[in-house]
Structures are given as C-alpha cells and as structure tokens.
Amino acid sequence: MLQGKSALVTGSTSGIGLAIARALAAQGANITINGFGDKDAIEKERAAIEKEFKVRAIYSPADMSKAPEITEMVRTSDQTFGSLDILVNNAGIQFVSPIEEFPVEKWDQIIAINLSSAFHAVRAAVPGMKSRKWGRIINTASAHSLVASPFKVAYVSAKHGLAGLTKTVALELATFGVTCNCISPGYVWTPLVEKQIPDTAKARGMTEEQVKRDVLLAAQPTKEFVTVEEVADLAVYLCSDAAKSITGANLSIDGGWTAE
Numbered sequence: 001m002l003q004g005k006s007a008l009v010t011g012s013t014s015g016i017g018l019a020i021a022r023a024l025a026a027q028g029a030n031i032t033i034n035g036f037g038d039k040d041a042i043e044k045e046r047a048a049i050e051k052e053f054k055v056r057a058i059y060s061p062a063d064m065s066k067a068p069e070i071t072e073m074v075r076t077s078d079q080t081f082g083s084l085d086i087l088v089n090n091a092g093i094q095f096v097s098p099i100e101e102f103p104v105e106k107w108d109q110i111i112a113i114n115l116s117s118a119f120h121a122v123r124a125a126v127p128g129m130k131s132r133k134w135g136r137i138i139n140t141a142s143a144h145s146l147v148a149s150p151f152k153v154a155y156v157s158a159k160h161g162l163a164g165l166t167k168t169v170a171l172e173l174a175t176f177g178v179t180c181n182c183i184s185p186g187y188v189w190t191p192l193v194e195k196q197i198p199d200t201a202k203a204r205g206m207t208e209e210q211v212k213r214d215v216l217l218a219a220q221p222t223k224e225f226v227t228v229e230e231v232a233d234l235a236v237y238l239c240s241d242a243a244k245s246i247t248g249a250n251l252s253i254d255g256g257w258t259a260e
C-alpha cells in the first residue's frame with residue numbers, strides 16, 4: 001500500500017514508535033527511525049526493518065528538544081528517499097510530580113519534546129507534502145490530550161497542545177491532499193509507562209502493584225493495556241486512501257477511558 005512512499009517516525013527506537021515504523025515498513029514505505037538508546041540495538045532494529053520488509057531504513061540521532069536537529073532530520077529524510085510523505089510525531093517523555101515540586105527544567109523539556117518538536121517537524125515537512133499534493137501527518141497524542149490526571153502537569157499540557165496543533169495543521173492543509181490527525185492511546189505497556197510507576201507510587205503513597213491496578217488499569221474500562229500493534233495498525237489505516245477524508249481528528253484508542 002505504501003510502496004514508493006517514505007515515512008519518518010520520531011521516537012521510534014522503542015515502544016509505540018518502533019511498532020509504527022515497522023508497520024509502515026511492512027506496507028512498503030522507506031523509513032527514517034529516530035530516538036535514543038544503545039547504538040548496537042538501534043542498528044539491529046534498523047537492519048531488521050530493511051531485511052524483513054525489503055525497504056530502505058535510515059537512522060537519525062536528532063534530539064527532539066533541539067529545533068535545528070529536527071529540521072536537519074526532515075531534510076535528510078526527504079533527500080535520502082526523494083520525498084517525505086508520512087510524518088509521525090511520536091517522541092515523548094513523562095515526568096510525575098506534584099506541581100509545587102515539579103522541576104522547571106522538566107516542564108521545559110516535556111513541552112519541547114512532546115509538543116514543540118511536532119511544530120518544528122511539521123513546519124519543515126509541509127512544503128514538500130504540499131507540492132506533491134499528498135501527505136499524512138500523525139501525532140501520537142494521548143488520552144491526556146482529552147482529559148487530565150493529577151501530577152502530570154507538563155505532559156497533559158503538552159498533549160492538549162498537540163491536539164490543538166493537529167486541528168490547525170489539518171485546516172491549513174485540507175485542500176492539499178495532506179491529512180493531519182492525532183492518535184490518543186490510553187495506557188500502552190511500554191518503557192514510558194513502566195518507568196513512571198515508581199514515581200506515581202511515591203506521589204500517591206501506594207505500592208507499585210496498586211498503581212498498576214488502581215491507577216493505570218482503573219482508568220481503562222477494558223482493564224487491559226492497549227498494545228503497540230493496535231496503535232500501529234491505526235496509524236497504517238490513517239495512511240491509506242480510505243482515510244483521506246479523516247483530518248483534524250483526535251482518535252482515541254484507550255479501552256473506553258475517555259468515554260467515562
């Protein structure tokens with residue numbers, strides 16, 4: 001379905017981003033992966049994408065908190081493959097703390113990585129998409145783009161902002177064959193979720209088991225974590241021709257969380 005197209009997925013060395021990159025590659029798209037992690041492990045993932053899906057894959061080490069690196073990553077992706085057709089703004093981090101103790105540098109970092117990076121990447125990718133009259137921009141938002149939870153002030157603010165960015169970009173590009181949507185997962189079992197359990201336990205005075213059961217899964221009527229593959233399949237659908245009229249949408253994939 002995506003032969004001849006190229007996709008850039010930020011924060012794709014792990015979790016949801018890696019699943020989306022692999023799912024787009026499975027449809028024939030050439031891939032730029034990005035994110036931090038062990039050098040050898042990243043190279044293994046990159047090579048595996050090429051081998052398994054018979055596409056080309058490159059890796060960009062760009063730091064999503066640095067605008068010039070983001071612009072350069074978009075340019076490299078575009079030049080390497082001759083176009084950048086699909087942009088998935090997925091990189092994200094979390095920090096959990098009561099607001100009065102929330103470190104200012106963590107606020108700045110989360111706003112930069114979870115929100116501003118999407119602005120910089122979209123800004124750089126849009127001219128090419130507009131000129132080719134085809135593009136798909138997908139932002140990994142969160143149930144926290146629609147509802148809040150205590151102790152996550154920066155994350156919730158950034159994700160609500162990302163939902164607003166999505167709608168604005170969708171309107172600007174509506175007549176150019178370019179869609180822009182966000183996917184809003186509930187809790188997906190990835191390192192991002194695993195790592196916040198000890199701090200949430202501390203902030204709420206609970207054990208880690210209680211956090212999993214009474215905070216995370218309590219939010220989800222299905223009582224199950226969403227899987228990375230389910231999120232990736234939704235991203236693939238948004239890249240299909242069948243989804244060409246879906247733009248400016250915030251698509252929940254949260255086991256019913258935000259229906260409550």
Ligand code: NAD
Nearest residue numbers: 011013014015016035036063064091092142187188190192
């Ligand atoms: P993850 O920790 O597995 O992956 C995060 C990715 O972002 C990694 O590849 C990491 O290297 C990368 N990254 C972090 N900081 C970066 C930076 N400065 N520059 C470049 N890359 C950077 O987490 P995940 O759960 O897969 O999260 C992916 C996205 O999904 C995030 O935006 C997150 O907010 C969102 N999300 C996750 C969940 C969940 O429950 N896991 C729910 C809703 C939304």
